[in-house]
Amino acid sequence: MTRLIPVVVLIVAFTIFSVAHLALTPRDQVRGLAKPAWIAFVILVPIVGGVMWFAVGRVRAGESPRSARRGPIAPDDDPDFLRKLNREKAMEDRIEQLEQELRDLDDDPPKG
Template identity: 35%
Template sequence: MVVALILAVYALIDCLQTDSARIRSLNKPAWMAIILLIPVVGPILWLVTGKPGAQPRPRPAAPKAAPLPPDDNPEFLRELRNLDDEHEKLLNEWEESLRRREEEYRKQHPDPNVPDPGAGAPDEKKKPKREDGGAEEELRKRGDGGDDDAR
């Protein structure tokens, strides 16, 4: 008789603590009535058919392989080499383009202060020498024309 009472108390407490959504077959008040009204068979029925079954523990997922650090990852290193090659190619193209444009600019706009390497030394014979030593030209540059009395 004591065993039946302990079994009934255990089954009743277990039924009260179980979530209503997890109870199988009947609803919670019906199971409590069965446990209390049918002395030995009620608690056994609850434990066998009404109580939710033990849920299997979820298996832990197989641990994924940790990603390789970048300096050990061959795919990452290959991508870096490809990027370096592309950047080197682009840089060479830019340098070649710059050289070509500078050359074209020099051909179109020669610098008068830099002697043309193909022309040789400047020719002094092209300028006629004046007997006065170029004093008249110097006065014209200054703007006074040599008129000292006009002051």
């Protein structure tokens, strides 16, 4: 019975460490499942859940968080889409400015 106590303490400590690490990990650094599902998995299946979290669920150092995402992202979260919108807006503004300059030139009375 006394041999079982250190094993139980280690399992509880590993589970608490895994849940704390998971809770402090940013959402965009989580792969596979949503954070609440990972937390439930780690708590309900203590050793396997923690090992799976560290092996599969988190983005590793050197790996880009963007590659961890699966599926489409919202347009307002996509930096490429936002850059494209800014370029289009700048072009529209420039076209409007040039059109105004042409109107101003057409409105001038002929000289001479």
